[in-house]
Amino acid sequence: MDDNKVIICRCEDITLHDVRGAIEDGYDSWDKLKRYLRIGMGPCGGKTCRLLVLRELSAIKGKPLSALYLRENVIRPPLRSIPFKALEKEAHL
Amino acid sequence: MIETDVLVIGGGPAGMNAALASAQSGAHVLLVDKFQHLGGQLVKQTHKFFGWAEKGAGTRGFNLAKRLSEDVMNNDNVQILLGYEVVGAYRDGTYLAASWSDHITIKAKKLIVCTGAAERMILFENNDMPGVMGAGAVQTLMNEYGVLPAERFLIVGSGNVGVILAYQLLQAGATVDAIVDVLPKLGGAYWVHAAKVQRLGVPLLLGRTVLGVYGNSRVESAITAKVDEKMQPIPGTEKRHDVDAVALAVGLMPLTDIFQMMGVKTVYVPELGGFVPWHDECGRTTNKDIFVAGDAGGIEEATTASIGGTIAGLAAANDLGYQDNMQAVKDNLEALSIFRTSSLSKKVLEGIERMRGELNA
Numbered sequence: 001m002d003d004n005k006v007i008i009c010r011c012e013d014i015t016l017h018d019v020r021g022a023i024e025d026g027y028d029s030w031d032k033l034k035r036y037l038r039i040g041m042g043p044c045g046g047k048t049c050r051l052l053v054l055r056e057l058s059a060i061k062g063k064p065l066s067a068l069y070l071r072e073n074v075i076r077p078p079l080r081s082i083p084f085k086a087l088e089k090e091a092h093l
Numbered sequence: 094m095i096e097t098d099v100l101v102i103g104g105g106p107a108g109m110n111a112a113l114a115s116a117q118s119g120a121h122v123l124l125v126d127k128f129q130h131l132g133g134q135l136v137k138q139t140h141k142f143f144g145w146a147e148k149g150a151g152t153r154g155f156n157l158a159k160r161l162s163e164d165v166m167n168n169d170n171v172q173i174l175l176g177y178e179v180v181g182a183y184r185d186g187t188y189l190a191a192s193w194s195d196h197i198t199i200k201a202k203k204l205i206v207c208t209g210a211a212e213r214m215i216l217f218e219n220n221d222m223p224g225v226m227g228a229g230a231v232q233t234l235m236n237e238y239g240v241l242p243a244e245r246f247l248i249v250g251s252g253n254v255g256v257i258l259a260y261q262l263l264q265a266g267a268t269v270d271a272i273v274d275v276l277p278k279l280g281g282a283y284w285v286h287a288a289k290v291q292r293l294g295v296p297l298l299l300g301r302t303v304l305g306v307y308g309n310s311r312v313e314s315a316i317t318a319k320v321d322e323k324m325q326p327i328p329g330t331e332k333r334h335d336v337d338a339v340a341l342a343v344g345l346m347p348l349t350d351i352f353q354m355m356g357v358k359t360v361y362v363p364e365l366g367g368f369v370p371w372h373d374e375c376g377r378t379t380n381k382d383i384f385v386a387g388d389a390g391g392i393e394e395a396t397t398a399s400i401g402g403t404i405a406g407l408a409a410a411n412d413l414g415y416q417d418n419m420q421a422v423k424d425n426l427e428a429l430s431i432f433r434t435s436s437l438s439k440k441v442l443e444g445i446e447r448m449r450g451e452l453n454a
Contacts, residue, residue, distance in 0.1 A: 001217065001304060005218040008216065047211045048214050064361075077181030077189060082196075085195075086194055087196055090094075090197065090198065091192075
């Protein structure tokens with residue numbers, strides 16, 4: 001399997017090859033990979049790629065998955081991209 | 094700003110039952126769903142449910158959705174907000190719900206998260222090519238919108254979703270080249286469903302994985318191969334499938350972003366589908382004002398999600414002091430444990446046990 005042809009983050013078009021290379025280069029946590037590659041920063045907010053990336057990290061680093069994720073990853077609002085005009089206007093029911 | 098006793102996020106089976114249980118106890122409930130209709134995943138389930146008649150067995154999913162949503166809409170204590178997604182949760186109990194054109198702030202004493210799950214993706218060559226789609230997406234297009242997105246399918250995953258999808262595709266006039274599964278035995282599907290699609294000529298190829306999909310601008314073929322005991326493809330076992338779509342039914346993972354945003358403890362439990370919020374038998378998380386019910390707390394199915402929703406709704410209203418629901422909670426927990434005695438629930442029960450043990454880990 002050619003890892004250059006395997007997409008791991010569909011929103012930001014990041015391949016498995018990109019992720020493996022970045023981990024080799026020392027970007028060894030979800031947060032670092034996110035800042036370096038923009039994985040998980042597209043419209044889905046990481047819902048698709050997060051677990052796949054963590055699995056790759058877990059396999060390469062030989063660490064259990066839960067140990068890679070706890071604490072360091074803080075998810076902040078908004079959970080998905082919303083238009084500014086939606087923030088400007090408050091609806092009243 | 095809307096003030097409410099109980100905010101329920103997600104209008105699927107768990108969320109609707111949670112809203113009803115809290116509302117019937119006297120609490121004011123705001124039920125928010127990002128879609129324009131209630132029902133969640135039930136609306137695309139055209140098959141009849143197994144399980145108990147009183148919990149909707151023998152009823153087709155979309156009829157169950159209709160019945161439940163009528164109950165919710167007819168309850169004066171439930172306010173329904175459709176077309177809004179809760180995109181922000183703040184630790185003082187304030188929430189931000191946004192549509193594409195405006196927003197609403199919500200102040201709630203209790204939160205019940207029933208956000209359900211997302212479909213998993215798997216890694217293979219050209220896995221973003223048009224024609225590769227989640228099984229749930231195929232069901233939405235086909236069963237909800239009446240659109241058949243392709244003619245010849247390969248299905249990956251032999252759990253209930255994959256097997257039921259195969260049957261629905263055949264009913265819709267598509268062909269199903271095969272159902273492949275990386276595991277050496279049938280996934281979580283009910284045996285009668287699997288036997289039915291096999292009788293209709295769909296081969297079940299076990300111990301086989303997808304290596305890639307190929308085509309000019311969309312899927313024209315897929316290549317699968319047998320795997321060894323380490324799940325690695327065995328050279329020389331490749332098989333070409335002439336299909337124009339590959340439907341991925343490789344499992345679901347709980348949608349837990351809101352918990353992580355609120356600082357609720359989440360633990361990785363593979364038996365429950367991935368990261369899940371730690372929760373007690375009522376769905377109470379490490380933040381006593383935040384509950385979880387349904388797939389968001391661990392992947393299971395609609396009946397257990399419904400009962401779980403009822404329990405969380407009863408518990409939230411009980412905690413707010415509306416009425417003593419402890420006996421009703423107990424009765425529903427009893428019902429849940431009886432429903433979980435089938436062998437298909439073994440994995441879930443192991444997962445729950447593992448999760449409970451992780452509180453002080």
